[in-house]
Amino acid sequence: DVKVTQSSRYLVKRTGEKVFLECVQDMDHENMFWYRQDPGLGLRLIYFSYDVKMKEKGDIPEGYSVSREKKERFSLILESASTNQTSMYLCASGGGTVYGYTFGSGTRLTVV
Amino acid sequence: ELKVEQNPLFLSMQEGKNYTIYCNYSTTSDRLYWYRQDPGKSLESLFVLLSNGAVKQEGRLMASLDTKARLSTLHITAAVHDLSATYFCAVVSGSGNTPLVFGKGTRLSVIA
Numbered sequence: 281d282v283k284v285t286q287s288s289r290y291l292v293k294r295t296g297e298k299v300f301l302e303c304v305q306d307m308d309h310e311n312m313f314w315y316r317q318d319p320g321l322g323l324r325l326i327y328f329s330y331d332v333k334m335k336e337k338g339d340i341p342e343g344y345s346v347s348r349e350k351k352e353r354f355s356l357i358l359e360s361a362s363t364n365q366t367s368m369y370l371c372a373s374g375g376g377t378v379y380g381y382t383f384g385s386g387t388r389l390t391v392v
Numbered sequence: 393e394l395k396v397e398q399n400p401l402f403l404s405m406q407e408g409k410n411y412t413i414y415c416n417y418s419t420t421s422d423r424l425y426w427y428r429q430d431p432g433k434s435l436e437s438l439f440v441l442l443s444n445g446a447v448k449q450e451g452r453l454m455a456s457l458d459t460k461a462r463l464s465t466l467h468i469t470a471a472v473h474d475l476s477a478t479y480f481c482a483v484v485s486g487s488g489n490t491p492l493v494f495g496k497g498t499r500l501s502v503i504a
Contacts, residue, residue, distance in 0.1 A: 313491055322480070322496040338491065370434060372492075375484075380425065381492055383435040 283307075284373050286384035293391050299358040301387050303371030311375040312354035314338075314346065317368040317386075326369075329354055361391045394419045394485040398495035405471050405502055413498045415464040415481035423484045424464050425492065426455050428477045435480065439466075471502045 287302040305312065313328040315338075325338030327346040335346050343365060347355040354373075358365055371384040395418040405411050415424070423442055427435040439448045441457035441464060448455050452475065454467045464481055478499045482492040 315494075320496070323482075323492075323494040325491050325493075328491050375490070380437055380440050381482075382437070383427075385434045 284371055284382050284384040286369075286371050286387050288387050289385060291387060291389045293358075293361050293389065295362060295391055297358075297361050297391075299361050299389070299391075301356040301358075301369055301371075301389070303354045303356070303373075303384055304352050305354075305373035305382070306352065307373065307382075308351065309373040309375070310351070311373060312348065313372040313381070314344075314354065314356045315370045315372065316340070317370055323370065326356065358389075361389075363391050365389065366391045394421070394483060394493045396481060396483050396493050396495040398481055398498050401496060401498060403498055403500045405468070405500070407472055407502055407504050408470050410470065411468050413466040413468075413479055413481075413500075415466070415483075415495055417462050417464075417483045417493075419462075419485065421459075421462075421483045421485065424457055425482045425484075426464070426466055427480045427482065429480065429497070430477050438479075468500075473502050473504070476500055476502045 284305045293299050314326040315323040317323045324340050326344050329335050329348045332351050345357045369387045372381045374381045397416045399414050426438040429435050439455040444459040446457045452469045457464045478497045480494050480497045482494045
């Protein structure tokens with residue numbers, strides 16, 4: 281089974297802190313994605329990556345950046361955390377008809 | 393821009409009853425996915441529908457796809473409490489390994 285591992289289930293950070301959310305997949309997928317999930321808004325795409333060192337903006341990239349130095353790891357960075365970034369963050373990898381998309385267990389981030 | 397609409401957004405149904413969740417999308421797509429999410433948990437893949445007329449069944453859930461109408465349905469047969477969850481449909485924009493675009497989800501509650 282594909283495993284997508286997010287390093288933290290729960291995080292509490294202070295406003296203005298730089299925050300790193302880590303995601304690792306073990307199936308050699310080229311594609312990786314970061315979404316945030318908020319009640320009533322569903323899942324919204326923040327950034328995605330098709331390959332190492334490549335990144336593409338999604339629908340809501342403002343306030344975020346990403347890093348993909350190795351194929352298996354895709355990091356989401358909140359440059360200066362704000363309270364409106366309190367949310368559930370979900371990482372996914374895969375795509376295509378064979379593998380589909382597999383999601384990590386999510387990181388619930390609270391910014392205070 | 394691809395938009396995905398689900399309805400209803402909330403569904404309360406009695407055990408033993410049947411019901412259907414609808415998923416409409418706005419532009420051509422070659423793949424549609426259904427996911428389940430339990431409270432506080434990540435997304436679990438239910439079905440991948442790849443072609444017009446595709447039908448897949450797993451237990452009390454059956455999903456179908458009509459690409460001409462840009463419509464997928466998730467039919468629940470003889471609901472049981474264990475089916476209580478939020479169900480998402482998601483569509484790939486175009487072909488290839490592009491990101492999923494999600495509907496807002498249907499929160500299903502099955503009551504005795």
